[in-house]
Amino acid sequence: MLFRIHDEYSQALEQFDGDSSQLVGIETQLHSCVELKQEDSSQGFPWLVVAAVLLVLIPAGVWFFLSWQSGQRWQAYVSRLSTQPGIIVAEQKVRDGQFYISGLRDPLAADPQSLLSGTQVDPARVHSHWQFYQSLHPEFVLKRLTASLTPPKSVRLSIVEDRIVAEGEAPDTWLDRARVAARQLEAGGPVFDISKVRDVSPAARAAEHWQTYVSRLEAQPGIIVAQQRASGGHFYISGLRDPQAADPQALLSGTGVDPARVHSQWQFYQSLEPEFVLKRLTASLAPPKSVRLSIVEDRIVAEGEAPDTWIDRARAAARQLSAGGPVFDISRVRDVSPEARAAEHWQAYVSRLSTQPGIIIAEQKVRDGQFYISGLRDPLAADPQSLLSGTQVDPARVHSHWQFYQSLDPEFVLKRLTASLTPPKSVRLSIVEDRIVAEGEAPDTWLDRARVAARQLEAGGPVFDISKVRDVSPAARAAEHWQTYVSRLEAQPGIIVAQQRASGGHFYISGLRDPQAADPQALLSGTGVDPARVHSQWQFYQSLDPKFVLKRLVASLAPPKSVRLTIIQDRIVAMGEAPAAWINRARVASQQLSADGLSLDISKLLELTPQELTHSRDAIQAVDIFFDSGKAVPGPAQLPVLDKLANQLTELAKDAREAGVTAQFMLTGHSDATGRETANVSISAARAETVRALLKKRGVDPELLLVRGAGTFEPAETEDSRTGSSANRRVSVTVTFH
Incomplete structure (x- = not known):
């Protein structure tokens, strides 16, 4: 019975939303499924109660399921609407089993009612309220443009990347309307591109054909379009035309331009286009068969052999063309007349003369x-008559006037300078890169004449350079020797030349000089300068040259023989062994020099300790004060050791002072490995402090005693035995000298 109910009422059950009127008749069939039987309550299972409960629960469950299913179908419908272009859902709700929706809808958008199909939502329960608006979606704009503009069949509207593009051909009236629509859409709609629509109105086609014709004319050699216009359906053109150029009327063929509507006015001119010039030259010159005219890189070239009469006419034509036409090159045409051969030989002779200097x-x-x-x-140039040899020119027919x-x-100027100046044997004149250069030694009289000649040549001749000629006159030699001496002084470390001059045969010089620098008077030796004519004035100063600084350091510090002071890369370096007192003095000197930008490096110096101090130091460092486990105070057995150690320390401190050094003693406390490390460090430091106090009590200067705790980090022996542990519970002494 239940299966039959599902078959008959399946659709009503699926759409059930709580309204029992949709299930009329189902209650009767459900009652027939239940058999009522009155029995004593004390007998059997209460089937009647179970049946009553089921009658209530089953419809309720069916109702809840169908309500949920109905809501899901409605939301699917709303989602479908939201994805539709041209539909904007503003509000939607479900109330009392009814569905309400409102929003905006483009008239061209899909019908919301038709979208209910397939959603299984009951249209009778849907209440919609739509307000119309015009969507700017390209699809709808395209439809409206198609409806309003009614494009001709030759125009195709399409959407390309959210732009509406029109392509094809249309009359100007349609294009005007399309432009208006495009401007309206600029306010916020998609772009309406009509640039690919060609105007096919008769006037536009005629103008287009006309421009094609004008472009064809302008591309023709020998035709120059000066002016062209279209007016009242007629076309007017004027310009220049070479008679040999293409016929403008014939060029109208195939352009679509009506010849009857073309009014042209051409003035004839001779084009300088190589093609036309070649034709005119061929017609006017009538070249013989042995001559070929051709165009080579916009030049008209004649090649071959011809008599002089034809060549003369060709030269005249070439001169006329030189005023503005293409080059007419007849250099490759050989004159085959006797006179031409003689002229050819003559030109070879003239060319030879032209290359001759002078x-x-x-x-x-x-x-x-x-x-x-x-x-x-130039009288020094080659003889023109002798140059005729080998040219085949008859000397009897040559008339020259030079x-x-x-x-x-430069070659002739050199010869004339040699003749006029008569340089001494010690001077050599030569040509170097078009310059005449004099080198060597000469007296001032010859140099004066050479300078005059050099000034004369400055007006336009080659350069005459006498800078390499040394003046060997007495005054010049003396001045030269003086400059040599000054240069020698300037090269000396510790000497600064402030001023120097020569006057009246005497020499004056002044400046600064380090007392350790070379003696300026001694440097005169070998310079050729007379010491009696030198007047010098030097002020002493201390030079910072490392060489002089080193000398002063050696004098002031008096380093022992075991110390060597040297200069390494402008740094003064001290190496060797020295007492601490000397090292301290050197350290002070190093600090003073650093203020002047100099460096005294004493890092390589080793402290030199006297032999007796070394023995005492070794004896003290061999002493250890031992402690019991966990104790920071030494036992009674260590007191004699402390007494002896105090005497040793006092004696060594005194001996060190006498040797010029300071002795310092480091008391280091140690511990065995028993217990925590922190406790071991603490007890080792306490042991060192205790020994320091005991030594102070025995007369040792506490300023010389330093203490530290090493814990277990510096063991005397490995702790694998009881003896090793006791050896590590100690205080050791380290001696240093300063």
């Missing part, structure tokens, strides 16, 4: 088989 060609010409040349020639001049070529 020869300047002012004019040269050929007339009636005769050769004429004139110019300037005027003499002085060439400024």
